[in-house]
Amino acid sequence: MMHNADQTGKSRQFSLSSLSGAIAIATAISSTAYAAEIEEVVVTAQKRAENLQDVPIAISAFTGENMEAMGVENLTDLGKFTPGVEMNNDTPLQPTYSIRGIQTGDFTVGSDPAVAVYVDGVYTGRGAGAEVPLADIERVEVLKGPQGTLFGRNATGGAIHIITKKPQADDTTEVSLTAGNYGRQSSDLLLNKQLADNVYGRMTVSNNRRDAWADNLAGGFNAGNQDTQTYRVSLLWEPSANTEVLWRANYGVMDQGSALRSSIVPSLQALDGGTSVFGDYALDTPTIEDRDAFGTSLTVTSDFEDFTFTSITSYSGFDAHLQQDEDGTSLADYKFGSANFDDQTQFSQEFRLNGASDTFKWTVGASYSQEKLEHLTEAYFTSGSLESFAVYEGLKGNSAAFGIPQDVFDSLSQTEQEDMAVQVRQAMMMGGQEGLAVSNFVYQLLAGSGQLDQALNLGAFGLTGLTASQNLNPQDMVAQLMRGIQPWVMADAAWNENVLNTGDYRSAAIYGDATWSLTDRMDLTIGARYTADEKDFTIETAYQNILPLTLGGPVELVNLPAGYPVQGTIMLPTVDAGIPMGLAFFNNGQPMLDSELSDSWSDISGRIVLDYRWNDDVMTFISLADGFKAGGFNSLNFGPGVEASFDQEDVVNLEIGMKSSLFDNRVRLNTSVFAYEYNNLQELDLVGTPIPSYNLRNSDAEGTGAEVEVQWAATDNLFIAGNYSYLDTEFTRFGYIEAIGETAEDAAARVGQPRVSTPENKFNLMAEYTVPMTSGADLVFRGDYNWTDERIGSISDPTRIIEDYQLLNLRAAWNSASDRYSAALWVQNATDEEIAGGYGGTGAAIGASPGWRYMPRMYGADFTVRF
Template identity: 75%
Template sequence: MHDADQTGKNRQFRLSILSGAIAFATALSATATAAEIEEVVVTAQKRSENLQDVPIAISAFTGDNMKAMGVENLTDLGKFTPGVEMNNDTPLQPTYSIRGIQTSDFTVGSDPAVAVYVDGVYTGRGAGAEIPLADIERVEVLKGPQGTLFGRNATGGAIHIISKKPQADDTAELSLTAGNYGRQSSDLLLNRQIAGNLYGRFTASSNRRDSFADNLGGDFEAGNQDTQTYRASLLWEPTLDTEVLWRADYGVMDQGSALRTSIVPTLQEMEGGTDVFGDYSLDTPTIEDRDSWGTSVTVTSDFEDFTFTSITAYRGFDAHLQQDEDGTANPDYMFGSANFDDQTQFSQEFRLNGVTDTLKWTVGASYSREELEHDTDAYFTAGSLESFAVYEGVKAQMAGADLTTTQLEDLAVQQRQAMIAGGQEGAAVSTFVYDLMVQSGQADQLLTMFGAPESINASMLDREQMAAQLMAGIAPWVMADTEWNETVTNTGDYRSAAVYGDVTWSLTDKMDLTVGARYTADEKDFTIESAYQNTLPVALAGGEVDVYGEDGSVLMQLPLPSVPSCESAEAQPCIPAQRFGMAFNNNGIADLHQDLDDSWSDLSGRVVLDYRWNDDVMTFFSVADGFKAGGFNSFSAAEGIDPSFDQEDVVNMELGLKSSLFDNRVKLNTSIFSYEYDNLQQLDLVGAPIPNYYLRNADAEGQGAEVELQWAATDNLFIAGNYSYLDTEYTRYQIIEAIGETEEEHSRVGQPRVSTPENKFNILAEYTVPMNSGADFVLRADYNWTDERIGSISDPTRVIEDYQLLNLRAGWNSASDRYSAALWVKNASDEEIAGGYGGTGAAIGASPAWRFMPRMYGADFTVRF
């Protein structure tokens, strides 16, 4: 059993393998001639510039670098990027965190806080953003608010994926990969010069892998992979000054979703000894299906004094994500979920760039429209409701005790088993339902119906005796593990328009001042449809119930008849079945339909002063802010709560250094930053008697530092590393009084943000061994260490322990560069690393966890024609 409190206790912080490899490589190459570091060109400021000349904190990765690192997607990339976390167990619900700024909402009522762009086109939903990184020119990770040039929803930063354009040559390339757990991947690339001014490029990629553990509870897989991606592009140059670039892509995903395993000890034992890092037991089939597509046309024309750019794009996807939320195959803890998405988006951007002797300027305008339909299903059984009620009772009984959440959940499971053994199954739900009836006044109506004196109300009756009465209808229903399914439907129509401008003025030959601003206007129409779709049978067993006075003495014994539920009764009187929602609480509204609309606008900007001390060293100071529109609660409605929530605003101050030293053999970039985060949109599971997901606004702050170093030690040895320090905390946490939430119960003030490790560093060493034939061998090691972090906003006591990752690669390239081959291993030391604890299964006392990949190894082979 690996709990959040136990994972990593035996972990040792060690670098002996990697440091030994570096020392050996350094000794071999001590007499070699030093080389320069290759220049990286980025478009972070909407124009092509040397990375070292851009006064923004950027981590940039070329396609070749990512392949050498074993990076297949953005989640992999996040592990090696300072200040960035992209720990996702499913590509259809990704979360990207830059410097602790992220959005916890997995619904469609809000937007992400980190903007993901593909070839200059914003991807509006996370489910369409996580794409395979095959045939990619580079990925740029821009840190800090990017509201001026990248626009809305870039409060934390922006991630820009740039694919390779068609080239003026005829080439073909085929790459094959095979590895353990049935890994089979292929990438096919074709590039052709179709005419003198027309070029085409086509890529086809597939990736398949089996699950890395066995399902003891069903015949389906979880955690396997199966994707296919196709890209096509045409580049037309009608004149020397104009190019038209058309791109299109289509992707298919058909695989099992996240592999989640219960962390509750007693449940693990009941499931045959399952373990977070071993075999698992699931009863909800896991599904990740997605068809995604997109097309864009980019027109670029150079005029005498400026360059005109137009980007017209249309994208969309259909997705189905189904997950086992409890991590068990126990029907008494059945909790599955499914999300169905149908999304399309259109965007248009016009931009002008100009350069004079003293000015660099950019002006532009953009418009986008996103239309979506989203269904969320939740799958329970009557046994799940009983487990939920038992867990709520145990939490109430143990309030104030010094117990972890896992210990509370384990006590609840043991209590549940004791009740089954004692013939008390259904007692917890009966008590829970009676409390609901008392709160709503239905219990008083019931007493009146059966002739109770007017002087007696339900609050005077013995609670346990009344619960025992109700068990007549509820116990058989619970024991049968009757299905209990719920659905909520959302639709959205989001429009956004913006105008922006950015000017860099050379104050002197060494100092530049940049000023930029963007005005954004967002409008959103949104609907919520939900209903209490299930009924719970209520009957009275018949007998006498104690009635208490104000002093606690028994006033009398009230006789109650034996009364069936109306669903089973042929004649009156009978008791109507109770309707309520366990997953989507409409707060007494049996059939909920809301048509909502709202709008938000903002003026965001940046001011940057940079000074170039010489040709190799530049420092900059910037103040920038970002804006994210408000949105709507997607699941629940409650009286006294505005269904919409406010927009987010972030103001970031940063001091940075960029340098190329020792004849460009060393690159050293550093930055320190501090930000204030206002009206952070925070999703939390709160409320009583049935907790639900509500999105509220909070405030937070963060400060930190980042260092990136590259060193071309010799012609053969390249060493690089990075380090990030991050300190975040909530400074305000809005309490939702309308659902009975109190400051003592749910304040997070002073608590760090979720999934924000305080320290993180990476180091790599790459050594090239040239052969007399002209071929070469390349040996590479990548090492990452990430500090502990809070894994759940609803439970800050669950800490994800620190972890380390070591990836190794040995490659060979032929003298002609026609052939390449490599052997590789990821997570070489087979570390057992938890990616997250808790999740929605925590609502019924069955928290799961998911893990990083175990040791993966394989071989690559590439041939070029």
């Protein structure tokens, strides 16, 4: 079914008919059979190995085997089935991770993410380096709520920890092949070998290719295809019974088309041959996603009599090129493309000591990291794009000038406003008024900034004491501007801009965390971390384009001083001039911006947790924790009245939870309720006048919610699991920037509104049934169902709603008796739901908002052989 970007009706009730029916039948059949136990999961959320059920933190943990059965390939797939979590990597080089509604949507390098991603204990500072294929993975831990004590800065929302498998003391070879629709071809090769009595090696090679699932009607290139190769190698050396040295290295190559974004504006879809978000598309900016990434780490662990020492040293980096079509059309009059080039390296060192006795467990540590980066942002337009932008901005500012009452225009949704702007633009073209909107816009811009007076010095014509902006008839001047601008707009001349950033970020921290056993059943945990961040940052950009101006001819004098000797209409000499200007990086009228910036932030974050074990099977806990994310810099532009840097953000979270293993460990029930307050939330938005630009402002927000996870080993053959999350978020203060045209009234209107991309309800259900065969082999049938509530899809337009959706994945697998061979048939999005991932984006600046979708139905087969 089609999902309209602006439909605001009630969410449909999720349907479980087919899957719940199958579960009911399976449950009835199994009621007399012997029940198995749920397997224990060991996690390292508190920097030491513990049973998941003993950790007083809300955690969703997934083993590698479980993710394979779910058909999970990346973190986005995992996020769909994790309560309270949303992950989107339609653009793998700019992924977004949201835990309990906390995320940062900044695609530049001036800020840091709000959810920390770790791979084998090493923090990955940029999203472009965080997306790794989930092949040969031991487990993934998703820690919810601020993790400032043990995981440090930039974990205000939580932390995601990916743990790869270590080399083992055996010789193993495993080959996995996958084939599917849309040309899907994937392969994984695993080699594990014992090289000596105390040395073990492991290597993984992964390859993933898939074609685009829709056609580009404009031709020339594809979007949304995949092509990645990843190589991992690790060596484990055990020089003594108490010491382990583990070296890891990885290298990855990505060379594919970027995300498929298509226009959601009906009139633009029609002009583009009937494209849609859920069908074929038409783009004119080639989509590119290239990345070469590498990383290496050395982990040394030594056990002493009273403590364990751990050292993790790492160095990593990547070169990346991301290019996208921001308007979602192939129309030259709406061309808006962007490109980001990144060169990043990062070094980190952590030292940690762990100790434990019967009544006391403790961890102390220190860490240091340095990140160096260079980031180039480019934007591609045409002179026709500037006309489309001017029409859209003109309607928003004075629609009556176009014959449309302002209250009527203001009552429309953003998509309807953009659609009306397209229709007005087309009518102006048919009426020979191409370039009129730009001429009006340029006149107001130049007159307001004084640039018009500089370009046309009336004193040089003998008109002393007069200014062009005050004493020349505006209509005459617009008509004169039209002479040079109209042919320029009609030619759709190229208009490209760029801005360069560099950064040198350092962070140091010390931390400690201790757990006391107050009684046999009650533990008290107290932890704290001191973090100090320093950042050096540069921004360099200049106006790289010239607006052609041809002035001269008859013009009426207005607003003349009393008794001025010249009256009526005069003839101005012809003046050919050009005005430097920026559309993407306007800089508030500054023709050149070249700044070196420095700032620092520090914070003490901590946690206090009290847990009580009612018996061997049930534990409850209450925790108070806070997290800290360093401030940063507006990367694209800033100007008078707009701060170059923005404040750090802090969050405080109160949580009450329960973890239980019931009925002889046949049922696992974990629940939590939480409430948090967010101060100085860093929000990126497209704001400002006369030309909108991206700026980060600080706001406040709060959230409350609840999560439930259930696992049930109904029989030896039937396993059922489900989870539900509820989340209610709202702004309690919305920051506004007066210097770029925002008002206190605008900000007040946003107070009480929910955060973007945070569904209120989310529900998952899984059932897996194993059929033993007489040969010793087995068949495994599995279904995974997800329902996600509607949510706001655009920060600039809270009425733009993404509809709720449901997702069903099915899998049937066969495993040989020797476990040497495995084969599976699978289908993802089995009902071929048309699911919108998001609406809006930078294309909204010119009235051409795009949208993107989740993948349509995907099906295929896996085959694995082990030697």
